Amino acid sequence: MKHGGGRSSPCFGSPIWIQPEHPKQLTAIFCNLTDLALWHIFPECDLSWTLFILEAAPALQMFILNRARHSCTKASEHSAEKANVVWEPSKDLRHLNLKLLVMAGFEEEDKVTNYIRLVIERAVVLKTIMLRARTCKCCDAIDLEAPRRYQVDEASRRRIKERLTHGSSSTVNIFIC
Template identity: 75%
Template sequence: MPPRRGRIWIQPEQPKQLTAIFRNLMDLALWYIFPECDLSWTLFILQAAPALRKLILNRARHSCAKTSEHSAEKTNVVWEPSKDLKHLNLRSLVMTGFEEEDKVAKYIRLVMERAIGLKIIMLRGDNCKACNAIDCESTRSQVDEACRQRVRGVLTHGSSSSVKIVIC
């Protein structure tokens, strides 16, 4: 049976209430998350979707973007993941709109701690011509490589994880 695609609106709830709906979810993409919003709320999905293998987060929704009538309001959801959350199946985390900032690093480290089977993290910059958002892909200088090494160091410091970190 081919994978189904569609849009759904969700609100962070207790994972036990969502497990019946998300138990077979294997790939998930969350698009147009405002960059200034905390991402820890997305961990409720890890808790509710034990079969999840790939999580894609797109933080490229800028304040400069025009929103349609069907868009959600800008809200910063605060949600604390369970301290004992261990996800066995997540293999890949992809983040578009990555910017070098503490809250993103904390979030990625949190996912690395919780997702035991995580193999790869891909971080991609964003290119918004309207508001000049950071674009990590626009240049390939040695300075950029130093930045990539610094980010890798922040993410892996004190961690025993063997996750491959790719920064574009």
């Protein structure tokens, strides 16, 4: 694990870089981690690699993923290159403390739906999921990395919620903003 050396956020600490490793190697480092935000994840990339954090951080209660990475955002010297990390979570992963999952950059697509369903299945006390559409706060551009402004009507909200919880006994509350 390397420190990213970037600016600190008023809400969160300094950025860090981590290499997806076997969770047992990271548990000593992440064992007391309760809140985590991962920003500027490329929307094209699979999200299953983030599950290694759930395995390595047993005390994690709030997990925020931001899939918005727009081309108007200037890359710093510490910015990551686009890479699609492939990760298979342990079959027996059961996270006992995660209560809130927030995803900024939500779009109704199979890889995102499958990821959220996997988190619902593995995070056994998950209470709330907040989904927010992908928008660029820096410009009004609508392009490949920041597609259409996502308008969700009530019927679409019900369909999305049903799709996310289908076949699950979870009582998670899903909010779509």
